[in-house]
Amino acid sequence: MNDLRALYEDVILDHNREPRNFQHRPEGANHEAYGFNPLCGDEFKVLLQVEDGVVTDVGFEGVGCAIAVASTSLMTEAIKGKPVEEVEALFQSVHHLLTGEGEEAAPLGKLQVLAGVHEFPMRIKCATLGWHVMKAALEDEGETVCTE
């Protein structure tokens, strides 16, 4: 029961119910990527507006479970207004938090609420999807992202 509470943190439920930057298309969007986990059906598109090395605006659309939606929503909130290097460091930190791989390259702050996912190995791919789509958008990879 406690690990369920840890997974479905209040912040996560809140971001699932009212995802931030959802169905928002930055006016000057100049990077985007699409991700799809075919086994579970979660799919997101992330749009970024990057100006002078700073993510000035971000939006996403798509469908997914509570974990996937909340994690993507939290991601958009966390990266908005940050320089690209900081965003990349944040990506490393979240990746470390969820999978245990790599290291915490930047302080997680509010993103720490994603820690509960670690106890649910089958759900890690849900939490990582939006982040990988964002990274692919930054790097302008044309390929569809998949975390399964």
Place this chain on the structure above:
Amino acid sequence: MAPRLDLDAVRGDFPCLNQEVHGHPLIYLDNAATTQKPQAVIDAVARYYERDNANVHRGIHALAERATAHYEEARARVARFLGAAEPAEIVFVRGTTEAINLVASSLGVTFHEGDEVVITEMEHHSNIVPWQLLRDRVGIRLRVLPMDDRGVLQLDRLDELLTDRTRLVSVVHGSNALGTLNPVAEIAAAAHAAGALVLVDGAQAAPHLPLDVRALGADFYCLSGHKVYGPMGIGCLYGRRALLEEMAPYQGGGEMIRRVTFEETTFAPPPARFEAGTPNVAGAVGLAAALDYLDGLGLERVAAHEAELLAYGLAQLDNLDGVRLIGTAPERLAILSLAVDNAHPHDIATILDRDGIAIRAGHHCAHPVMDHFGVPATARASLALYNTRAEIDRLIASIHHVMEVLGR
């Protein structure tokens, strides 16, 4: 009327059911994905490897003789289960997917550009993709019989789909995503009247009702061993003898030949023609044991028990606000595909799992079905002969738990 199933005894036959998951007794409701195995099946497989293991149809020694005998007895056992005319009409394959691919490959070579194959809107991907691959190879046309919003096939649309170019109607007997049981005999009669053959995907239906492929009018019937309480990696294709005789080989190799030179090869008659390489003998032995077990209980009794459970489950769900049943066909298997307000199926499955309940969340390899109902996925509880009313009560309680966790 036969006496009811002795559920305590039946549950005792399945060792895997006797365990705790996250501190709760396991409730296994993912039977449409795969069923648990009775001890009789586990023992039959173990016994085969302990005493009889040898390659079949080759050696002259005692073990080879016994292994071959067991393998061919298993073929006869499956033939009896399906109501086939003779054991030679049973081809052992890995499962339903391979059975359909075999027909698409070995019958499909006789299809020409413009020939048509009719499938339905509720097919599993395994009865869609092989025909698309064939379409891409030879240019056949794939036509789709639609279903209505209950998940019932629109049979009145069948006639317009059947033309003089229709070579095959390939239809699922019971839908894995919706539970719908299709009127296969009626479909087969219409298909035959139009000069087409009929393939029936029996993966879901086979474990739940008595079968007679000839009464159904199936020219081909496919099933998976692991869904009828048997081992994984074994299944069968039933094909009418006259059709199998005419069909091209599936894979080339040992076992399927009569005579090989570097210039040419003559092929063995069916079923060997379609069974290249060393077969899954232990799987076949286990499958036969599973069918013995099922027939020992009696499929009428199994069907009656499951129908009662289904009716109980449907009544309980009816009282549950915020839960929608995806697929409401009146003729159905004990499969409950659910959509819960404000709860994604993956979140439902995670919370149920913490309550010890195994269900399947996802698209059930049936994207077109999900598209029809406008959902990305469903939470599916699929029942089997060993499930109980008390387990359905716990499922309902756990769905309340889901709403509590996600709705707070």
